[in-house]
Amino acid sequence: MKDPVRIAITGGAGQISYSLIFRIAAGDMLGPDQPVILQLLEIPQAMDALNGVVMEVNDCAFPLVQDIVASDDPNVAFKDADFALLVGARPRGPGMERKDLLEANAAIFSVQGKALNEYASRDVRVLVVGNPANTNALIASCNAPDLSPRQFTAMTRLDHNRALTQLAQKTGKRVTDVDSMIIWGNHSATQYPDLAHTKVDGKPAFDLVERDWYENDFIPTVQQRGAAIIKARGASSAASAASSAIDHMRDWALGTDGVVSMAIPSDGSYGIAEGIIYSYPVRCQNGDYEIVQGLEIDEFSRAKMQATEDELRQERAAVEHLLG
Numbered sequence: 001m002k003d004p005v006r007i008a009i010t011g012g013a014g015q016i017s018y019s020l021i022f023r024i025a026a027g028d029m030l031g032p033d034q035p036v037i038l039q040l041l042e043i044p045q046a047m048d049a050l051n052g053v054v055m056e057v058n059d060c061a062f063p064l065v066q067d068i069v070a071s072d073d074p075n076v077a078f079k080d081a082d083f084a085l086l087v088g089a090r091p092r093g094p095g096m097e098r099k100d101l102l103e104a105n106a107a108i109f110s111v112q113g114k115a116l117n118e119y120a121s122r123d124v125r126v127l128v129v130g131n132p133a134n135t136n137a138l139i140a141s142c143n144a145p146d147l148s149p150r151q152f153t154a155m156t157r158l159d160h161n162r163a164l165t166q167l168a169q170k171t172g173k174r175v176t177d178v179d180s181m182i183i184w185g186n187h188s189a190t191q192y193p194d195l196a197h198t199k200v201d202g203k204p205a206f207d208l209v210e211r212d213w214y215e216n217d218f219i220p221t222v223q224q225r226g227a228a229i230i231k232a233r234g235a236s237s238a239a240s241a242a243s244s245a246i247d248h249m250r251d252w253a254l255g256t257d258g259v260v261s262m263a264i265p266s267d268g269s270y271g272i273a274e275g276i277i278y279s280y281p282v283r284c285q286n287g288d289y290e291i292v293q294g295l296e297i298d299e300f301s302r303a304k305m306q307a308t309e310d311e312l313r314q315e316r317a318a319v320e321h322l323l324g
């Protein structure tokens with residue numbers, strides 16, 4: 001049996017965690033031969049609810065779970081963490097944009113960045129799910145100067161997965177037939193789901209779908225999917241967010257043949273200047289990710305990539321005081 005890894009999950013009593021924790025405990029993230037120690041963080045007012053979640057995890061008798069730590073202290077929850085899934089934050093309600101949460105949630109990520117810097121494993125991989133995820137990840141990273149910025153990522157995998165299904169359904173194929181889906185930019189309504197490089201069953205997506213569907217149906221549907229779910233469910237996406245968080249971490253840690261979307265520190269690739277957490281197409285191997293390079297960008301794509309970059313720069317400007 002392998003040595004256990006420590007997985008910190010914040011917002012342990014929330015909606016997303018109610019799916020996420022159990023799937024990680026079952027081995028969906030790191031495989032059926034990887035024991036885990038779960039380190040769950042909540043705010044003091046939610047500790048009773050968190051203890052209820054711990055009771056349920058125990059009652060599942062998951063063979064992979066070696067220990068569970070439940071705490072309201074980030075320094076305890078992040079101690080020696082190999083993976084940190086930062087989910088705990090306020091969700092938006094109807095009529096709000098994700099950036100409206102910036103003020104309420106930003107402070108959480110500066111505190112947690114400092115705690116990760118001080119207490120987590122030096123190799124910790126961090127995924128920010130709490131919204132606005134890209135800018136919260138930037139805040140956490142800037143408050144963790146002893147860790148590499150590359151260790152801080154934000155989740156656009158849910159957008160990626162949404163886009164896969166939209167295209168598969170439109171073309172009458174399966175999601176596994178779709179290759180090189182790309183989400184560029186922010187996990188927000190300005191994100192750019194790009195089909196210019198996507199293939200379905202080996203054929204360019206643009207040979208199979210109308211331009212009108214792409215511009216006026218596919219792009220807005222993916223951009224607005226979170227709001228559509230809030231309208232339908234009366235609460236923001238939870239099980240699908242948990243599933244995508246697992247996909248993101250699994251591919252990062254264990255690798256994947258395909259192209260996936262991850263929001264990562266911009267490094268100048270594709271003309272996106274440094275200083276923001278921007279979603280790029282990446283390939284994951286040997287526990288690391290690399291941006292897919294060399295894709296041709298036409299004028300339509302360039303304008304959309306620029307718009308979402310502009311929004312991220314505005315979000316950054318609004319939290320400059322928290323960037324350390």
Ligand SMILES: NC(=O)c1ccc[n+]([C@@H]2O[C@H](COP(=O)([O-])OP(=O)(O)OC[C@H]3O[C@@H](n4cnc5c(N)ncnc54)[C@H](O)[C@@H]3O)[C@@H](O)[C@H]2O)c1
Binds near residue numbers: 016090130155159237
């Ligand atoms: N990136 C994405 O694709 C994506 C998808 C879905 C939801 N989200 C976001 O994820 C976040 C969580 O969503 P949810 O539906 O689970 O919300 P929720 O309100 O059900 O749960 C959030 C939990 O976080 C806890 N929390 C708040 N502050 C905390 C802190 N400082 N430390 C630890 N825990 C804290 C709360 O007590 C609560 O239990 C929201 O911001 C939501 O918008 C992101």
Ligand SMILES: O=C(O)C[C@H](O)C(=O)O
Binds near residue numbers: 225237
């Ligand atoms: O849309 C939201 O506010 C929740 C989440 O970010 C989503 O995309 O479902």
